[in-house]
Amino acid sequence: MVLRESPFPNRLLSGLYSLGQYLLFPSYWAADCLLNLRETTVERQQRRCCRCCPLRALVTGPLLLLLLILSMPGALLGLLLWLPMQAARRPFAYKHNVLSRHPEVWELPGTGKVFSFVSANVCLLPNGLAKFSNLGQMKQRVARIGQRLTQGKASASFASPRSSQFLLPTKYGATMASPPRPESRTHCPGASVVIEVPDREGEAGPGEISVPFPPDVDFVCLQEVFDQRAGAHLCQLLSPFYEHIVYDVGAYGLQGCCTIKVLNSGLFLASRYPVLAAQYRCYPKCSGEDALSAKGLLSVQVQLGAAHGQRIVGYLNCTHLHAPAADAQIRCDQLTQGLFWAQLFQDTHTQRGDVVAFDVFCGDFNFDNCSSGDELEQTHEIFRQYQDPCRVGPRQDRPWAIGTLLNYLRIHEEAVSTPEKLKRTLEQEEGRRTYLAGPILQDGRPDSSAAGSPWEGRRIDYILYREHPTTISLTTEVEKFSFITQLAGCSDHVAVGLRLLLNPAPQWQQQV
Structure with missing residues (x-):
C-alpha cells in the first residue's frame, strides 16, 4: 500500500506524541467528568426514582475540580510536548x-x-x-x-x-393506480414499506x-x-x-x-x-x-x-x-x-x-x-x-x-x-x-x-x-x-x- 498506517514517520515521534497524550489525559478526564455531571433526559427520569442521585454532583463535583487543578502542571508539560509533534503528524x-x-x-x-x-x-x-x-x-x-x-x-x-417498486410517501396521501401484485408485498419484519x-x-x-x-x-x-x-x-x-x-x-x-x-x-x-x-x-x-x-x-x-x-x-x-x-x-x-x-x-x-x-x-x-x-x-x-x-x-x-x-x-x-x-x-x-x-x-x-x-x-x-x-x-x-x-x-x-x-x-x- 502507498499509505503507511502510522501517522508518524518513525516510532520515536510516535512515542513522544503518545507521552504527551498520557500527560494530558488526567486533566482531559477530569474536565470530561465535570461536564458529564449534566443529565440526559433518561438520567433525569432515573433521578426522580432515586433519592441519592441529587447528591452525586454535590459530592463528586468538588473532587473532580480539585483533580483538574492538581493535574494542571502535568498537563502543561504534556501540552509543550504534544503541540510540536503536530507538525510531524500526518x-x-x-x-x-x-x-x-x-x-x-x-x-x-x-x-x-x-x-x-x-x-x-x-x-x-x-x-x-x-x-x-x-x-x-x-x-x-x-x-x-x-x-x-x-x-x-x-x-x-x-x-x-x-x-x-418504490416507497409511496404517506404524507402526501398518494394512491395507487392499480392494486399491487402479491409478489410485490413485503412481509419481512422491519423491512421497508414498498408499494408498486x-x-x-x-x-x-x-x-x-x-x-x-x-x-x-x-x-x-x-x-x-x-x-x-x-x-x-x-x-x-x-x-x-x-x-x-x-x-x-x-x-x-x-x-x-x-x-x-x-x-x-x-x-x-x-x-x-x-x-x-x-x-x-x-x-x-x-x-x-x-x-x-x-x-x-x-x-x-x-x-x-x-x-x-x-x-x-x-x-x-x-x-x-x-x-x-x-x-x-x-x-x-x-x-x-x-x-x-x-x-x-x-x-x-x-x-x-x-x-x-x-x-x-x-x-x-x-x-x-x-x-x-x-x-x-x-x-x-x-x-x-x-x-x-x-x-x-x-x-x-x-x-x-x-x-x-x-x-x-x-x-x-x-x-x-x-x-x-x-x-x-x-x-x-x-x-x-x-x-x-x-x-x-x-x-x-x-x-x-x-x-x-x-x-x-x-x-x-x-x-x-x-x-x-x-x-x-x-x-x-x-x-x-x-x-x-x-x-x-x-x-x-x-x-x-x-x-x-x-x-x-x-x-x-x-x-x-
Whole structure:
C-alpha cells in the first residue's frame, strides 16, 4: 500500500506524541467528568426514582475540580510536548486489514456494477460534550454503532432499479393506480414499506425508510467521531468487514489564526476497495465552539477495477460543516473551499486514461432545504455541480424525502427507542412533526410559519454525486436512497444511504 498506517514517520515521534497524550489525559478526564455531571433526559427520569442521585454532583463535583487543578502542571508539560509533534503528524491514521473476502474486481467493457454508500453523524464526542445532544455513555454507544453498522451486511436485499417498486410517501396521501401484485408485498419484519406504483415524477422515487443498513455497503462515511478512543474502537469493530479505514482525521494544536484545535475533524471513512490516496484539509473559517474542532474535508481515491489496462477509480469527499445556525456565510465559504479542494485532489491524482466511476460528496452540512433561515446555503454552487437525489430545487424536496435531524430532547422516548419503532414513527406525518427537528429562521429559532405545511423535517445529512465531466464511458443511475433508522438511541441523526448503478455507455457495450 502507498499509505503507511502510522501517522508518524518513525516510532520515536510516535512515542513522544503518545507521552504527551498520557500527560494530558488526567486533566482531559477530569474536565470530561465535570461536564458529564449534566443529565440526559433518561438520567433525569432515573433521578426522580432515586433519592441519592441529587447528591452525586454535590459530592463528586468538588473532587473532580480539585483533580483538574492538581493535574494542571502535568498537563502543561504534556501540552509543550504534544503541540510540536503536530507538525510531524500526518492528519489521519490509516488501517489496512487483509481480508479473506474481497470485492469483485470490475472489468470494463463488461456489465454494470452497483456501489453502495452510507453517511451518518454518530455523535461520538467525549461523554460530557455528548450530553449537550442528550447523549452519553460513549463507550456503550460506539459498541452498538459498530455492531449495527455490520449486522445486516448479508441479510437485506434491494429491489431491481427497473422494477418500478418504490416507497409511496404517506404524507402526501398518494394512491395507487392499480392494486399491487402479491409478489410485490413485503412481509419481512422491519423491512421497508414498498408499494408498486407508476414511476411518474412526484408520485414515487427511489426512496425508502428502512431499519437495516443496506447489504454489502462499500463505503461508510461518518461524522462526529471526535473521541480518539471511540475512533480506535470503531476501527477495530469495522476492520473485519472493511479492509481499508481512514480515522482520527484532523489537525490538532495551533491552526490558522492562533486557534487551538482540541478535537479532530470527527471524520471517519471505511472502504471495501483499495485506497490509493487520501488527503485532509482543515477549513480556515470557523467561529464559536466550532473553532475548537478541526472540521474540514477528507478526500479519498479508491481503485475499483480496470478498463483496457487503465484504472477504474472513484472519489469520495466527506465533510462536516459549521454548526451555529446564524453563520450561514461561514458554511457557504466552507462549501466553496471544499469544492475547490475536491477538484484539486482529483486533478492531482487522476492519471491519464483513468475511468472515473463516481464522484461523491457527502456528510453533515448543517443546513436543510426547507428552512427559510438556510436560504443562502440552499442556492450554493455545489447543487449545480453535484446532484442531490432528494432535491428538486431550493426549498423543494422529492415527495419521499424526510428530515435526518431528530428532536434531541425526545430521542429517548418510547416511540423512537428502537430502530423498528423509529421507522414506524417516521412513516407518519404526526410522528415526523413530533420527533424530527423542524424548520428554523436565520437566527436558529423555530419557524412557526411552516407549521401548516407538509412536514419533512430538517434534512441536513447529504450524499451528493456527479458524473465525472471527463468520463463519457459510464452512465449513472440512482438505484435507491435510504433513510436508515438503525442508529436509534445511538445518535440524534438518521443515517442515509445511496446505491448508484453504473453501466457502460452504448459505445462500450458495443465492444463486448
